[in-house]
Amino acid sequence: MNPSPVAVNAADTNGTTMSQMQSVEKQLREMILGLEIGPGERLTERWIERRFGASRTPVRAALLRLETEGLICRDGRGWTVSPINLAELEQIAVYREAVEVAAVRLTCTLSDKSVIDDIEAMLDSCDADTPREEWHRVGMDFHIELARLSGNDFLFRAVRDAMTRLSRARWLEVRDEAALGRAWTEHHAILAAVRAGNADAAARLLSAHIIGSRDRLVTSLHNDRRGLRARGFAVVAA
Amino acid sequence: MNPSPVAVNAADTNGTTMSQMQSVEKQLREMILGLEIGPGERLTERWIERRFGASRTPVRAALLRLETEGLICRDGRGWTVSPINLAELEQIAVYREAVEVAAVRLTCTLSDKSVIDDIEAMLDSCDADTPREEWHRVGMDFHIELARLSGNDFLFRAVRDAMTRLSRARWLEVRDEAALGRAWTEHHAILAAVRAGNADAAARLLSAHIIGSRDRLVTSLHNDRRGLRARGFAVVAA
DNA sequence: GATACCACTTTGGGATACCAAGTTGGTATT
DNA sequence: AATACCAACTTGGTATCCCAAAGTGGTATC
Numbered sequence: 001m002n003p004s005p006v007a008v009n010a011a012d013t014n015g016t017t018m019s020q021m022q023s024v025e026k027q028l029r030e031m032i033l034g035l036e037i038g039p040g041e042r043l044t045e046r047w048i049e050r051r052f053g054a055s056r057t058p059v060r061a062a063l064l065r066l067e068t069e070g071l072i073c074r075d076g077r078g079w080t081v082s083p084i085n086l087a088e089l090e091q092i093a094v095y096r097e098a099v100e101v102a103a104v105r106l107t108c109t110l111s112d113k114s115v116i117d118d119i120e121a122m123l124d125s126c127d128a129d130t131p132r133e134e135w136h137r138v139g140m141d142f143h144i145e146l147a148r149l150s151g152n153d154f155l156f157r158a159v160r161d162a163m164t165r166l167s168r169a170r171w172l173e174v175r176d177e178a179a180l181g182r183a184w185t186e187h188h189a190i191l192a193a194v195r196a197g198n199a200d201a202a203a204r205l206l207s208a209h210i211i212g213s214r215d216r217l218v219t220s221l222h223n224d225r226r227g228l229r230a231r232g233f234a235v236v237a238a
Numbered sequence: 239m240n241p242s243p244v245a246v247n248a249a250d251t252n253g254t255t256m257s258q259m260q261s262v263e264k265q266l267r268e269m270i271l272g273l274e275i276g277p278g279e280r281l282t283e284r285w286i287e288r289r290f291g292a293s294r295t296p297v298r299a300a301l302l303r304l305e306t307e308g309l310i311c312r313d314g315r316g317w318t319v320s321p322i323n324l325a326e327l328e329q330i331a332v333y334r335e336a337v338e339v340a341a342v343r344l345t346c347t348l349s350d351k352s353v354i355d356d357i358e359a360m361l362d363s364c365d366a367d368t369p370r371e372e373w374h375r376v377g378m379d380f381h382i383e384l385a386r387l388s389g390n391d392f393l394f395r396a397v398r399d400a401m402t403r404l405s406r407a408r409w410l411e412v413r414d415e416a417a418l419g420r421a422w423t424e425h426h427a428i429l430a431a432v433r434a435g436n437a438d439a440a441a442r443l444l445s446a447h448i449i450g451s452r453d454r455l456v457t458s459l460h461n462d463r464r465g466l467r468a469r470g471f472a473v474v475a476a
Numbered sequence: 477g478a479t480a481c482c483a484c485t486t487t488g489g490g491a492t493a494c495c496a497a498g499t500t501g502g503t504a505t506t
Numbered sequence: 507a508a509t510a511c512c513a514a515c516t517t518g519g520t521a522t523c524c525c526a527a528a529g530t531g532g533t534a535t536c
Contacts, residue, residue, distance in 0.1 A: 020490070045518065055491045057295070064299055068306045077498070077518060088391075094340065095392035102336030153326075154333035158396065257519070283488065293521045315488060315528070
């Protein structure tokens with residue numbers, strides 16, 4: 001994490017040049033989500049300026065946006081990468097349960113079930129050789145894409161934002177292979193219920209999946225609290 | 239809406255001076271929600287600078303925040319006050335139903351029911367002499383405060399933000415006195431169910447209330463579409 | 477009269493200068 | 507050695523300046 005005073009002007013997938021603000025926002029978000037900047041770490045606008053070769057105007061705009069995402073928070077005067085907050089993780093799970101269940105119930109009423117195939121293909125793209133990072137991403141995208149199918153933008157954004165907030169914690173989790181396989185199985189079961197148009201079953205399975213994941217996540221983080229703190233990560237107890 | 243080049247540095251309830259950014263954000267939000275700036279109207283950073291006597295940095299920060307609230311949106315190059323979008327209103331109602339029902343179910347499990355009294359008192363503070371504007375505010379705050387009781391910050395914020403987005407539309411609605419009384423009655427019925435700890439009943443009543451309100455709101459706006467457009471308000475059809 | 481063209485204005489994006497408040501490190505005093 | 511104090515530095519908040527691009531209006535040409 002050494003400042004390199006080199007302007008990096010990223011380009012989006014269309015090849016068009018992003019604004020400095022978007023560039024800084026994107027890169028900083030990736031550094032935070034990728035734990036290159038640890039939870040609880042202090043941020044100064046000046047450091048970000050030098051690190052990304054941008055001036056303060058786009059840096060501050062990016063910080064404001066990341067604040068609304070909950071990835072950083074004000075620390076009196078100054079900015080801090082949001083700590084991992086176990087109480088918050090539990091609350092998010094309840095929130096997710098509400099919006100994801102509502103979304104999946106909507107999705108079950110859809111006539112066109114073919115879009116389910118895309119999600120199933122995404123799940124099946126993971127096998128024993130797939131790196132953990134990819135499992136992690138697919139596990140998140142499953143929930144996000146499933147919510148997108150509901151057609152309700154607010155439910156979709158709620159799920160996407162909640163998964164973003166959970167992302168770092170899920171990555172920190174000391175997760176054994178069995179847990180990954182378990183999630184994979186549960187995801188498939190949920191999809192099967194959606195495909196059958198069985199809203200009640202899909203809702204029940206999804207709800208149990210979310211709450212179960214939460215419990216394992218919180219337990220895992222709680223047990224590994226010391227290890228995480230030793231790595232310099234701020235973990236706030238529930 | 240004439241620019242008056244006078245710096246207005248508002249103060250918050252603590253008497254401490256707000257930053258320019260907060261001041262601009264607050265005042266601009268009030269102008270938008272109060273329909274002093276109509277839905278669909280164009281905004282320029284320069285106009286806001288002059289209007290509030292602030293410079294561009296705080297103005298741009300305020301605009302970024304209001305964008306995440308959905309009150310304004312980018313218009314290519316430039317900003318526009320978000321139009322009233324009937325399709326969006328319908329989606330928000332589904333979103334509200336999900337989060338508010340989840341919140342009220344949590345609230346029903348609370349042991350301390352005395353906090354319910356505060357909300358009931360708020361409802362009862364409205365009578366025949368109360369101005370419409372106050373009825374409007376209390377009607378929104380009922381839902382927000384009920385969600386706050388759940389103790390879940392994400393559900394609370396979701397409800398608060400959704401109500402903010404609905405605010406302008408509800409204010410535009412051509413609402414007869416009977417509808418106001420109807421909402422008041424339904425609010426009381428919901429509170430009674432919560433007080434009795436009857437989560438299923440509370441959920442059912444709240445759900446019906448939200449969906450019923452949505453249908454009346456959308457119908458009202460749809461019928462009055464021409465009148466609203468004549469007032470210069472952009473209303474996007476569902 | 478219609479249209480192509482060009483100078484001028486306005487706009488948002490960015491860079492930088494300045495300021496007040498808060499830290500920090502060193503120094504003089506006890 | 508402990509402490510009170512002060513100067514220099516750092517930081518976020520703000521104002522201002524510059525720039526490229528998009529819009530605008532007038533004009534010359536056909």
